[in-house]
Amino acid sequence: MKPPRRLLGTLLAAALAAGAALPARGEYADVVLNRRAEKEGVRPVVFPHWFHRIRFRCKVCHQELGFRMRVGTNDFRMADIIDGKFCGACHNNDVAWGPERCDLCHSGKPGLPTGIYGGHETNGPGRW
Amino acid sequence: MQAPAAAQQEWLPLRRDGLHDPKGPAIGQLQEPRDALSRLAPDTTGNLVRWVEALEKGQIAPREKLRPQTTVRELDKDILLNLSGGMPIVRFPHLAHTRWLDCDNCHDHLFKAQAGANKFSMFAILQGEQCGVCHGAVSFPLTECYRCHSVVRPGQGRSVAGTPAPPPAAGGGGR
Known part of the structure:
Protein backbone atom coordinates (compact mmCIF):
# COMPACT_ATOMS: atom_id res chain seq x y z
CA MET A 1 0.00 0.00 0.00
CA LYS A 2 2.75 2.38 0.97
CA PRO A 3 5.01 2.50 -2.07
CA PRO A 4 2.25 3.19 -4.59
CA ARG A 5 0.92 6.02 -2.48
CA ARG A 6 4.35 7.55 -2.15
CA LEU A 7 4.86 7.15 -5.87
CA LEU A 8 1.59 8.85 -6.53
CA GLY A 9 2.56 11.68 -4.22
CA THR A 10 5.88 12.11 -5.94
CA LEU A 11 4.26 12.17 -9.33
CA LEU A 12 1.73 14.72 -8.18
CA ALA A 13 4.41 16.90 -6.67
CA ALA A 14 6.45 16.65 -9.86
CA ALA A 15 3.44 17.51 -11.94
CA LEU A 16 2.65 20.53 -9.79
CA ALA A 17 6.25 21.66 -9.76
CA ALA A 18 6.33 21.50 -13.53
CA GLY A 19 3.44 23.92 -13.43
CA ALA A 20 1.58 21.07 -15.02
CA ALA A 21 -0.86 22.68 -17.30
CA LEU A 22 -3.64 24.13 -15.29
CA PRO A 23 -6.66 23.41 -17.40
CA ALA A 24 -7.67 26.57 -19.25
CA ARG A 25 -10.78 26.99 -17.21
CA GLY A 26 -11.38 30.57 -16.27
CA GLU A 27 -14.64 31.86 -14.91
CA TYR A 28 -17.94 30.98 -16.57
CA ALA A 29 -18.31 32.97 -19.81
CA ASP A 30 -14.76 34.31 -19.90
CA VAL A 31 -13.78 35.07 -23.48
CA VAL A 32 -10.27 34.84 -24.88
CA LEU A 33 -9.45 36.98 -27.90
CA ASN A 34 -6.35 35.97 -29.73
CA ARG A 35 -6.95 36.39 -33.40
CA ARG A 36 -4.21 38.97 -33.65
CA ALA A 37 -2.87 39.65 -30.18
CA GLU A 38 0.03 37.24 -30.06
CA LYS A 39 0.95 37.78 -33.68
CA GLU A 40 1.25 41.44 -32.76
CA GLY A 41 3.43 40.63 -29.79
CA VAL A 42 1.05 41.02 -26.87
CA ARG A 43 -0.73 38.53 -24.64
CA PRO A 44 -4.21 37.36 -25.61
CA VAL A 45 -7.12 39.36 -24.18
CA VAL A 46 -9.20 37.82 -21.42
CA PHE A 47 -12.65 39.38 -21.34
CA PRO A 48 -14.59 38.53 -18.15
CA HIS A 49 -18.34 38.67 -18.66
CA TRP A 50 -18.90 38.45 -14.89
CA PHE A 51 -16.97 41.63 -14.20
CA HIS A 52 -18.73 43.60 -16.89
CA ARG A 53 -22.29 42.45 -16.14
CA ILE A 54 -22.01 43.69 -12.59
CA ARG A 55 -21.55 47.13 -14.08
CA PHE A 56 -23.46 47.05 -17.38
CA ARG A 57 -26.51 45.28 -18.75
CA CYS A 58 -25.90 42.98 -21.70
CA LYS A 59 -27.72 45.45 -23.94
CA VAL A 60 -25.10 48.14 -23.49
CA CYS A 61 -22.41 46.21 -25.31
CA HIS A 62 -24.56 43.91 -27.39
CA GLN A 63 -26.98 46.56 -28.55
CA GLU A 64 -25.51 50.04 -28.19
CA LEU A 65 -21.93 49.09 -28.97
CA GLY A 66 -22.73 46.47 -31.55
CA PHE A 67 -20.88 43.46 -30.17
CA ARG A 68 -22.31 40.37 -31.86
CA MET A 69 -23.01 37.39 -29.66
CA ARG A 70 -20.57 34.98 -31.23
CA VAL A 71 -16.97 34.79 -30.19
CA GLY A 72 -14.88 35.55 -33.22
CA THR A 73 -17.47 37.48 -35.20
CA ASN A 74 -16.44 40.90 -33.91
CA ASP A 75 -13.52 41.88 -36.05
CA PHE A 76 -12.04 44.98 -34.49
CA ARG A 77 -8.57 46.31 -33.96
CA MET A 78 -6.82 48.44 -31.38
CA ALA A 79 -7.26 51.42 -33.73
CA ASP A 80 -11.04 51.04 -33.37
CA ILE A 81 -10.76 50.95 -29.60
CA ILE A 82 -8.58 54.04 -29.57
CA ASP A 83 -11.23 55.67 -31.79
CA GLY A 84 -13.82 55.00 -29.10
CA LYS A 85 -15.51 52.04 -30.71
CA PHE A 86 -16.21 48.65 -29.13
CA CYS A 87 -14.23 48.41 -25.85
CA GLY A 88 -13.09 51.98 -26.42
CA ALA A 89 -16.57 53.33 -25.68
CA CYS A 90 -15.69 52.84 -22.00
CA HIS A 91 -11.99 52.04 -21.97
CA ASN A 92 -11.08 55.64 -22.55
CA ASN A 93 -9.77 56.80 -19.14
CA ASP A 94 -13.21 58.16 -18.45
CA VAL A 95 -15.49 55.25 -17.66
CA ALA A 96 -12.69 52.70 -17.36
CA TRP A 97 -8.95 52.52 -17.85
CA GLY A 98 -7.69 53.63 -21.23
CA PRO A 99 -6.13 51.69 -24.09
CA GLU A 100 -2.59 52.51 -23.04
CA ARG A 101 -2.93 50.12 -20.09
CA CYS A 102 -2.23 47.20 -22.44
CA ASP A 103 -1.48 44.60 -19.82
CA LEU A 104 -4.77 44.84 -17.96
CA CYS A 105 -6.76 43.48 -20.89
CA HIS A 106 -3.96 41.62 -22.64
CA SER A 107 -3.53 39.43 -19.59
CA GLY A 108 -3.93 35.92 -21.00
CA LYS A 109 -1.55 33.02 -21.11
CA PRO A 110 0.32 32.82 -24.38
CA GLY A 111 -0.99 30.19 -26.73
CA LEU A 112 -4.65 30.28 -25.76
CA PRO A 113 -6.99 30.05 -28.70
CA THR A 114 -9.87 32.48 -29.17
CA GLY A 115 -13.02 31.12 -27.60
CA ILE A 116 -15.40 31.10 -24.70
CA TYR A 117 -14.25 29.40 -21.50
CA GLY A 118 -15.36 28.63 -18.01
CA GLY A 119 -17.30 25.43 -18.34
CA HIS A 120 -19.81 26.53 -20.92
CA GLU A 121 -22.01 23.75 -22.18
CA THR A 122 -23.02 24.79 -25.63
CA ASN A 123 -20.90 25.66 -28.59
CA GLY A 124 -22.95 28.84 -28.44
CA PRO A 125 -21.08 32.04 -28.84
CA GLY A 126 -17.90 29.99 -28.95
CA ARG A 127 -18.76 28.92 -32.46
CA TRP A 128 -17.31 30.79 -35.40
CA MET B 1 -4.69 18.00 -7.22
CA ARG B 63 -25.95 50.67 -16.23
CA GLU B 64 -28.71 50.42 -18.79
CA LYS B 65 -27.18 52.60 -21.45
CA LEU B 66 -24.17 54.68 -22.35
CA ARG B 67 -25.72 57.18 -24.73
CA PRO B 68 -28.32 59.64 -23.53
CA GLN B 69 -30.40 59.19 -26.67
CA THR B 70 -30.75 55.43 -26.27
CA THR B 71 -34.25 54.26 -25.37
CA VAL B 72 -34.20 51.54 -22.72
CA ARG B 73 -36.90 49.00 -23.51
CA GLU B 74 -38.47 46.51 -21.14
CA LEU B 75 -41.47 44.24 -21.61
CA ASP B 76 -43.42 42.50 -18.86
CA LYS B 77 -45.02 39.62 -20.68
CA ASP B 78 -44.70 35.91 -20.09
CA ILE B 79 -44.85 33.48 -22.99
CA LEU B 80 -45.67 29.81 -22.54
CA LEU B 81 -43.76 27.48 -24.84
CA ASN B 82 -43.57 23.76 -25.50
CA LEU B 83 -47.26 23.39 -24.95
CA SER B 84 -47.51 19.84 -26.21
CA GLY B 85 -44.18 18.27 -25.19
CA GLY B 86 -43.40 15.77 -22.47
CA MET B 87 -41.44 18.11 -20.27
CA PRO B 88 -43.11 20.74 -18.12
CA ILE B 89 -44.18 23.82 -20.06
CA VAL B 90 -41.62 26.58 -20.55
CA ARG B 91 -42.51 29.94 -19.09
CA PHE B 92 -40.43 32.56 -20.83
CA PRO B 93 -40.41 35.80 -18.84
CA HIS B 94 -39.79 38.80 -21.06
CA LEU B 95 -39.24 40.99 -18.03
CA ALA B 96 -36.22 39.15 -16.64
CA HIS B 97 -34.77 39.04 -20.13
CA THR B 98 -35.39 42.67 -21.06
CA ARG B 99 -33.88 43.85 -17.79
CA TRP B 100 -30.62 42.69 -19.34
CA LEU B 101 -31.26 42.63 -23.06
CA ASP B 102 -32.83 44.78 -25.72
CA CYS B 103 -35.63 43.47 -27.97
CA ASP B 104 -33.21 43.57 -30.91
CA ASN B 105 -30.92 41.06 -29.27
CA CYS B 106 -33.42 38.29 -30.01
CA HIS B 107 -36.01 39.75 -32.42
CA ASP B 108 -36.32 38.93 -35.18
CA HIS B 109 -33.09 37.22 -36.15
CA LEU B 110 -33.46 34.52 -33.47
CA PHE B 111 -37.19 34.55 -32.78
CA LYS B 112 -40.18 36.02 -34.54
CA ALA B 113 -42.02 38.41 -32.27
CA GLN B 114 -45.20 36.40 -32.36
CA ALA B 115 -46.19 33.72 -29.88
CA GLY B 116 -46.50 30.36 -31.59
CA ALA B 117 -44.57 31.40 -34.67
CA ASN B 118 -41.26 29.92 -33.60
CA LYS B 119 -40.18 26.33 -33.81
CA PHE B 120 -37.94 25.49 -30.90
CA SER B 121 -35.54 22.61 -30.77
CA MET B 122 -33.48 21.43 -27.81
CA PHE B 123 -30.99 20.06 -30.31
CA ALA B 124 -30.49 23.53 -31.76
CA ILE B 125 -30.37 25.05 -28.29
CA LEU B 126 -27.74 22.58 -27.16
CA GLN B 127 -25.65 23.55 -30.14
CA GLY B 128 -25.76 27.18 -29.24
CA GLU B 129 -28.65 28.34 -31.38
CA GLN B 130 -31.87 29.98 -30.19
CA CYS B 131 -31.87 30.15 -26.34
CA GLY B 132 -28.47 28.45 -26.44
CA VAL B 133 -26.80 31.57 -27.78
CA CYS B 134 -26.76 32.73 -24.15
CA HIS B 135 -27.94 29.82 -22.01
CA GLY B 136 -25.02 27.51 -21.64
CA ALA B 137 -22.53 30.23 -22.42
CA VAL B 138 -23.14 33.29 -20.25
CA SER B 139 -26.55 32.83 -18.65
CA PHE B 140 -27.47 29.80 -16.57
CA PRO B 141 -26.49 26.59 -18.32
CA LEU B 142 -28.63 23.93 -19.96
CA THR B 143 -28.20 21.54 -17.09
CA GLU B 144 -30.88 23.53 -15.27
CA CYS B 145 -33.82 22.07 -17.22
CA TYR B 146 -36.51 23.03 -14.74
CA ARG B 147 -35.66 26.68 -14.53
CA CYS B 148 -37.15 27.06 -18.00
CA HIS B 149 -39.43 24.03 -18.00
CA SER B 150 -41.08 25.37 -14.91
CA VAL B 151 -44.83 24.99 -15.41
CA VAL B 152 -46.06 21.55 -14.48
CA ARG B 153 -48.76 20.14 -16.71
CA PRO B 154 -51.98 18.92 -15.19
CA GLY B 155 -51.39 15.44 -13.76
CA GLN B 156 -47.63 15.79 -14.05
CA GLY B 157 -46.91 15.76 -10.33
CA ARG B 158 -43.82 17.50 -9.04
CA SER B 159 -43.21 17.86 -5.37
CA VAL B 160 -40.78 20.73 -4.95
CA ALA B 161 -40.13 23.55 -7.38
CA GLY B 162 -36.88 22.95 -9.15
CA THR B 163 -36.83 19.20 -8.76
CA PRO B 164 -37.57 16.85 -11.60
CA ALA B 165 -40.92 15.24 -11.98
CA PRO B 166 -40.89 11.53 -11.21
CA PRO B 167 -40.61 9.42 -14.34
CA PRO B 168 -43.88 8.17 -15.78
CA ALA B 169 -44.96 4.87 -14.28
CA ALA B 170 -44.95 2.80 -17.45
CA GLY B 171 -41.66 2.86 -19.37
CA GLY B 172 -40.84 5.51 -21.99
CA GLY B 173 -39.24 8.16 -19.80
CA GLY B 174 -39.13 10.45 -22.82
CA ARG B 175 -36.68 13.31 -22.64
Whole structure:
Protein backbone atom coordinates (compact mmCIF):
# COMPACT_ATOMS: atom_id res chain seq x y z
CA MET A 1 0.00 0.00 0.00
CA LYS A 2 2.75 2.38 0.97
CA PRO A 3 5.01 2.50 -2.07
CA PRO A 4 2.25 3.19 -4.59
CA ARG A 5 0.92 6.02 -2.48
CA ARG A 6 4.35 7.55 -2.15
CA LEU A 7 4.86 7.15 -5.87
CA LEU A 8 1.59 8.85 -6.53
CA GLY A 9 2.56 11.68 -4.22
CA THR A 10 5.88 12.11 -5.94
CA LEU A 11 4.26 12.17 -9.33
CA LEU A 12 1.73 14.72 -8.18
CA ALA A 13 4.41 16.90 -6.67
CA ALA A 14 6.45 16.65 -9.86
CA ALA A 15 3.44 17.51 -11.94
CA LEU A 16 2.65 20.53 -9.79
CA ALA A 17 6.25 21.66 -9.76
CA ALA A 18 6.33 21.50 -13.53
CA GLY A 19 3.44 23.92 -13.43
CA ALA A 20 1.58 21.07 -15.02
CA ALA A 21 -0.86 22.68 -17.30
CA LEU A 22 -3.64 24.13 -15.29
CA PRO A 23 -6.66 23.41 -17.40
CA ALA A 24 -7.67 26.57 -19.25
CA ARG A 25 -10.78 26.99 -17.21
CA GLY A 26 -11.38 30.57 -16.27
CA GLU A 27 -14.64 31.86 -14.91
CA TYR A 28 -17.94 30.98 -16.57
CA ALA A 29 -18.31 32.97 -19.81
CA ASP A 30 -14.76 34.31 -19.90
CA VAL A 31 -13.78 35.07 -23.48
CA VAL A 32 -10.27 34.84 -24.88
CA LEU A 33 -9.45 36.98 -27.90
CA ASN A 34 -6.35 35.97 -29.73
CA ARG A 35 -6.95 36.39 -33.40
CA ARG A 36 -4.21 38.97 -33.65
CA ALA A 37 -2.87 39.65 -30.18
CA GLU A 38 0.03 37.24 -30.06
CA LYS A 39 0.95 37.78 -33.68
CA GLU A 40 1.25 41.44 -32.76
CA GLY A 41 3.43 40.63 -29.79
CA VAL A 42 1.05 41.02 -26.87
CA ARG A 43 -0.73 38.53 -24.64
CA PRO A 44 -4.21 37.36 -25.61
CA VAL A 45 -7.12 39.36 -24.18
CA VAL A 46 -9.20 37.82 -21.42
CA PHE A 47 -12.65 39.38 -21.34
CA PRO A 48 -14.59 38.53 -18.15
CA HIS A 49 -18.34 38.67 -18.66
CA TRP A 50 -18.90 38.45 -14.89
CA PHE A 51 -16.97 41.63 -14.20
CA HIS A 52 -18.73 43.60 -16.89
CA ARG A 53 -22.29 42.45 -16.14
CA ILE A 54 -22.01 43.69 -12.59
CA ARG A 55 -21.55 47.13 -14.08
CA PHE A 56 -23.46 47.05 -17.38
CA ARG A 57 -26.51 45.28 -18.75
CA CYS A 58 -25.90 42.98 -21.70
CA LYS A 59 -27.72 45.45 -23.94
CA VAL A 60 -25.10 48.14 -23.49
CA CYS A 61 -22.41 46.21 -25.31
CA HIS A 62 -24.56 43.91 -27.39
CA GLN A 63 -26.98 46.56 -28.55
CA GLU A 64 -25.51 50.04 -28.19
CA LEU A 65 -21.93 49.09 -28.97
CA GLY A 66 -22.73 46.47 -31.55
CA PHE A 67 -20.88 43.46 -30.17
CA ARG A 68 -22.31 40.37 -31.86
CA MET A 69 -23.01 37.39 -29.66
CA ARG A 70 -20.57 34.98 -31.23
CA VAL A 71 -16.97 34.79 -30.19
CA GLY A 72 -14.88 35.55 -33.22
CA THR A 73 -17.47 37.48 -35.20
CA ASN A 74 -16.44 40.90 -33.91
CA ASP A 75 -13.52 41.88 -36.05
CA PHE A 76 -12.04 44.98 -34.49
CA ARG A 77 -8.57 46.31 -33.96
CA MET A 78 -6.82 48.44 -31.38
CA ALA A 79 -7.26 51.42 -33.73
CA ASP A 80 -11.04 51.04 -33.37
CA ILE A 81 -10.76 50.95 -29.60
CA ILE A 82 -8.58 54.04 -29.57
CA ASP A 83 -11.23 55.67 -31.79
CA GLY A 84 -13.82 55.00 -29.10
CA LYS A 85 -15.51 52.04 -30.71
CA PHE A 86 -16.21 48.65 -29.13
CA CYS A 87 -14.23 48.41 -25.85
CA GLY A 88 -13.09 51.98 -26.42
CA ALA A 89 -16.57 53.33 -25.68
CA CYS A 90 -15.69 52.84 -22.00
CA HIS A 91 -11.99 52.04 -21.97
CA ASN A 92 -11.08 55.64 -22.55
CA ASN A 93 -9.77 56.80 -19.14
CA ASP A 94 -13.21 58.16 -18.45
CA VAL A 95 -15.49 55.25 -17.66
CA ALA A 96 -12.69 52.70 -17.36
CA TRP A 97 -8.95 52.52 -17.85
CA GLY A 98 -7.69 53.63 -21.23
CA PRO A 99 -6.13 51.69 -24.09
CA GLU A 100 -2.59 52.51 -23.04
CA ARG A 101 -2.93 50.12 -20.09
CA CYS A 102 -2.23 47.20 -22.44
CA ASP A 103 -1.48 44.60 -19.82
CA LEU A 104 -4.77 44.84 -17.96
CA CYS A 105 -6.76 43.48 -20.89
CA HIS A 106 -3.96 41.62 -22.64
CA SER A 107 -3.53 39.43 -19.59
CA GLY A 108 -3.93 35.92 -21.00
CA LYS A 109 -1.55 33.02 -21.11
CA PRO A 110 0.32 32.82 -24.38
CA GLY A 111 -0.99 30.19 -26.73
CA LEU A 112 -4.65 30.28 -25.76
CA PRO A 113 -6.99 30.05 -28.70
CA THR A 114 -9.87 32.48 -29.17
CA GLY A 115 -13.02 31.12 -27.60
CA ILE A 116 -15.40 31.10 -24.70
CA TYR A 117 -14.25 29.40 -21.50
CA GLY A 118 -15.36 28.63 -18.01
CA GLY A 119 -17.30 25.43 -18.34
CA HIS A 120 -19.81 26.53 -20.92
CA GLU A 121 -22.01 23.75 -22.18
CA THR A 122 -23.02 24.79 -25.63
CA ASN A 123 -20.90 25.66 -28.59
CA GLY A 124 -22.95 28.84 -28.44
CA PRO A 125 -21.08 32.04 -28.84
CA GLY A 126 -17.90 29.99 -28.95
CA ARG A 127 -18.76 28.92 -32.46
CA TRP A 128 -17.31 30.79 -35.40
CA MET B 1 -4.69 18.00 -7.22
CA GLN B 2 -7.42 20.06 -8.76
CA ALA B 3 -10.51 18.11 -9.68
CA PRO B 4 -10.93 18.36 -13.42
CA ALA B 5 -13.32 20.86 -14.86
CA ALA B 6 -16.41 19.24 -13.32
CA ALA B 7 -18.16 20.47 -10.20
CA GLN B 8 -16.85 23.91 -9.47
CA GLN B 9 -17.43 24.83 -5.86
CA GLU B 10 -15.46 28.03 -5.67
CA TRP B 11 -14.20 30.82 -7.84
CA LEU B 12 -10.63 30.27 -8.95
CA PRO B 13 -8.12 33.01 -8.30
CA LEU B 14 -7.04 34.62 -11.55
CA ARG B 15 -3.47 33.42 -11.25
CA ARG B 16 -4.68 29.83 -11.14
CA ASP B 17 -7.58 29.94 -13.58
CA GLY B 18 -5.55 28.69 -16.51
CA LEU B 19 -6.48 31.71 -18.61
CA HIS B 20 -4.54 34.56 -17.06
CA ASP B 21 -0.80 34.64 -17.29
CA PRO B 22 0.24 34.17 -13.66
CA LYS B 23 3.44 36.09 -14.39
CA GLY B 24 1.66 39.00 -16.01
CA PRO B 25 1.32 42.41 -14.37
CA ALA B 26 -2.49 42.23 -14.40
CA ILE B 27 -2.56 39.75 -11.54
CA GLY B 28 -3.01 41.75 -8.37
CA GLN B 29 -4.56 44.65 -10.27
CA LEU B 30 -7.62 42.98 -11.74
CA GLN B 31 -10.56 42.29 -9.46
CA GLU B 32 -10.73 38.68 -8.31
CA PRO B 33 -13.99 36.86 -9.11
CA ARG B 34 -14.40 35.84 -5.51
CA ASP B 35 -14.24 39.41 -4.24
CA ALA B 36 -17.13 40.44 -6.42
CA LEU B 37 -19.22 37.31 -6.81
CA SER B 38 -19.24 35.97 -3.28
CA ARG B 39 -21.46 38.88 -2.22
CA LEU B 40 -24.19 38.16 -4.75
CA ALA B 41 -27.21 35.85 -4.67
CA PRO B 42 -25.65 32.38 -4.71
CA ASP B 43 -26.20 29.74 -7.35
CA THR B 44 -24.89 26.22 -7.84
CA THR B 45 -23.74 26.60 -11.41
CA GLY B 46 -22.38 29.06 -13.96
CA ASN B 47 -20.77 31.99 -12.15
CA LEU B 48 -22.34 30.67 -8.92
CA VAL B 49 -24.49 33.79 -9.00
CA ARG B 50 -28.23 34.18 -9.59
CA TRP B 51 -27.82 37.21 -11.79
CA VAL B 52 -31.48 38.09 -12.16
CA GLU B 53 -31.98 37.86 -8.43
CA ALA B 54 -28.87 39.93 -7.75
CA LEU B 55 -30.29 42.62 -10.00
CA GLU B 56 -33.79 42.46 -8.52
CA LYS B 57 -32.43 42.67 -4.99
CA GLY B 58 -30.31 45.67 -5.85
CA GLN B 59 -27.07 43.86 -5.08
CA ILE B 60 -25.83 45.13 -8.42
CA ALA B 61 -26.85 48.20 -10.38
CA PRO B 62 -25.54 47.72 -13.90
CA ARG B 63 -25.95 50.67 -16.23
CA GLU B 64 -28.71 50.42 -18.79
CA LYS B 65 -27.18 52.60 -21.45
CA LEU B 66 -24.17 54.68 -22.35
CA ARG B 67 -25.72 57.18 -24.73
CA PRO B 68 -28.32 59.64 -23.53
CA GLN B 69 -30.40 59.19 -26.67
CA THR B 70 -30.75 55.43 -26.27
CA THR B 71 -34.25 54.26 -25.37
CA VAL B 72 -34.20 51.54 -22.72
CA ARG B 73 -36.90 49.00 -23.51
CA GLU B 74 -38.47 46.51 -21.14
CA LEU B 75 -41.47 44.24 -21.61
CA ASP B 76 -43.42 42.50 -18.86
CA LYS B 77 -45.02 39.62 -20.68
CA ASP B 78 -44.70 35.91 -20.09
CA ILE B 79 -44.85 33.48 -22.99
CA LEU B 80 -45.67 29.81 -22.54
CA LEU B 81 -43.76 27.48 -24.84
CA ASN B 82 -43.57 23.76 -25.50
CA LEU B 83 -47.26 23.39 -24.95
CA SER B 84 -47.51 19.84 -26.21
CA GLY B 85 -44.18 18.27 -25.19
CA GLY B 86 -43.40 15.77 -22.47
CA MET B 87 -41.44 18.11 -20.27
CA PRO B 88 -43.11 20.74 -18.12
CA ILE B 89 -44.18 23.82 -20.06
CA VAL B 90 -41.62 26.58 -20.55
CA ARG B 91 -42.51 29.94 -19.09
CA PHE B 92 -40.43 32.56 -20.83
CA PRO B 93 -40.41 35.80 -18.84
CA HIS B 94 -39.79 38.80 -21.06
CA LEU B 95 -39.24 40.99 -18.03
CA ALA B 96 -36.22 39.15 -16.64
CA HIS B 97 -34.77 39.04 -20.13
CA THR B 98 -35.39 42.67 -21.06
CA ARG B 99 -33.88 43.85 -17.79
CA TRP B 100 -30.62 42.69 -19.34
CA LEU B 101 -31.26 42.63 -23.06
CA ASP B 102 -32.83 44.78 -25.72
CA CYS B 103 -35.63 43.47 -27.97
CA ASP B 104 -33.21 43.57 -30.91
CA ASN B 105 -30.92 41.06 -29.27
CA CYS B 106 -33.42 38.29 -30.01
CA HIS B 107 -36.01 39.75 -32.42
CA ASP B 108 -36.32 38.93 -35.18
CA HIS B 109 -33.09 37.22 -36.15
CA LEU B 110 -33.46 34.52 -33.47
CA PHE B 111 -37.19 34.55 -32.78
CA LYS B 112 -40.18 36.02 -34.54
CA ALA B 113 -42.02 38.41 -32.27
CA GLN B 114 -45.20 36.40 -32.36
CA ALA B 115 -46.19 33.72 -29.88
CA GLY B 116 -46.50 30.36 -31.59
CA ALA B 117 -44.57 31.40 -34.67
CA ASN B 118 -41.26 29.92 -33.60
CA LYS B 119 -40.18 26.33 -33.81
CA PHE B 120 -37.94 25.49 -30.90
CA SER B 121 -35.54 22.61 -30.77
CA MET B 122 -33.48 21.43 -27.81
CA PHE B 123 -30.99 20.06 -30.31
CA ALA B 124 -30.49 23.53 -31.76
CA ILE B 125 -30.37 25.05 -28.29
CA LEU B 126 -27.74 22.58 -27.16
CA GLN B 127 -25.65 23.55 -30.14
CA GLY B 128 -25.76 27.18 -29.24
CA GLU B 129 -28.65 28.34 -31.38
CA GLN B 130 -31.87 29.98 -30.19
CA CYS B 131 -31.87 30.15 -26.34
CA GLY B 132 -28.47 28.45 -26.44
CA VAL B 133 -26.80 31.57 -27.78
CA CYS B 134 -26.76 32.73 -24.15
CA HIS B 135 -27.94 29.82 -22.01
CA GLY B 136 -25.02 27.51 -21.64
CA ALA B 137 -22.53 30.23 -22.42
CA VAL B 138 -23.14 33.29 -20.25
CA SER B 139 -26.55 32.83 -18.65
CA PHE B 140 -27.47 29.80 -16.57
CA PRO B 141 -26.49 26.59 -18.32
CA LEU B 142 -28.63 23.93 -19.96
CA THR B 143 -28.20 21.54 -17.09
CA GLU B 144 -30.88 23.53 -15.27
CA CYS B 145 -33.82 22.07 -17.22
CA TYR B 146 -36.51 23.03 -14.74
CA ARG B 147 -35.66 26.68 -14.53
CA CYS B 148 -37.15 27.06 -18.00
CA HIS B 149 -39.43 24.03 -18.00
CA SER B 150 -41.08 25.37 -14.91
CA VAL B 151 -44.83 24.99 -15.41
CA VAL B 152 -46.06 21.55 -14.48
CA ARG B 153 -48.76 20.14 -16.71
CA PRO B 154 -51.98 18.92 -15.19
CA GLY B 155 -51.39 15.44 -13.76
CA GLN B 156 -47.63 15.79 -14.05
CA GLY B 157 -46.91 15.76 -10.33
CA ARG B 158 -43.82 17.50 -9.04
CA SER B 159 -43.21 17.86 -5.37
CA VAL B 160 -40.78 20.73 -4.95
CA ALA B 161 -40.13 23.55 -7.38
CA GLY B 162 -36.88 22.95 -9.15
CA THR B 163 -36.83 19.20 -8.76
CA PRO B 164 -37.57 16.85 -11.60
CA ALA B 165 -40.92 15.24 -11.98
CA PRO B 166 -40.89 11.53 -11.21
CA PRO B 167 -40.61 9.42 -14.34
CA PRO B 168 -43.88 8.17 -15.78
CA ALA B 169 -44.96 4.87 -14.28
CA ALA B 170 -44.95 2.80 -17.45
CA GLY B 171 -41.66 2.86 -19.37
CA GLY B 172 -40.84 5.51 -21.99
CA GLY B 173 -39.24 8.16 -19.80
CA GLY B 174 -39.13 10.45 -22.82
CA ARG B 175 -36.68 13.31 -22.64
